[in-house]
Amino acid sequence: KAGVTQTPRYLIKTRGQQVTLSCSPISGHRSVSWYQQTPGQGLQFLFEYFSETQRNKGNFPGRFSGRQFSNSRSEMNVSTLELGDSALYLCASSLERSWETQYFGPGTRLLVL
């Protein structure tokens, strides 16, 4: 089976812009979670989607949003980018439940200038 894929792998944006990141889960996996990883804050949970519905949400501002499509692919969007949004954004998929084994993609490295 193919693993979790994320596109693009690298992005450079400027403050105020918006960005959309994409994640394709492992085939058959229906739960997709997103994480932000920074050197200072470590791994922080953004949100989890299951069956096109947001099932859990972390403590991030409303500028961070996401969605999931009927084929379980997921996108996350960050509007009005700030310098502090520079991070590695990781997507993980699991079969049904987010507390089961999560399999991670390689991440999208976002740099905000």
Next chain:
Amino acid sequence: AQSVTQPDIHITVSEGASLELRCNYSYGATPYLFWYVQSPGQGLQLLLKYFSGDTLVQGIKGFEAEFKRSQSSFNLRKPSVHWSDAAEYFCAVGAKNTGNQFYFGTGTSLTVIP
């Protein structure tokens, strides 16, 4: 509240030496426990997991971990470290009953000296 603690921010070991990375968790029920490894700029790779049963679990790359309920610990071990094991290691708890989320520790960075 659920939490995962990795008390060692950074560990340095010589190649061939044994390794133990510590992980303590706080969770009301029997947790689902995981260890992941991350190479620089990469995603997280699952090393091993514990759901139930035998408290000593074997993983990939020669790693093993032992669940000790009395100590709320899930320490990762390897008898002989290779230079390629240098990476960041994360312990995680899958919280089935509360919040339905995954909780990660802050990670332990491993340096291997030739």
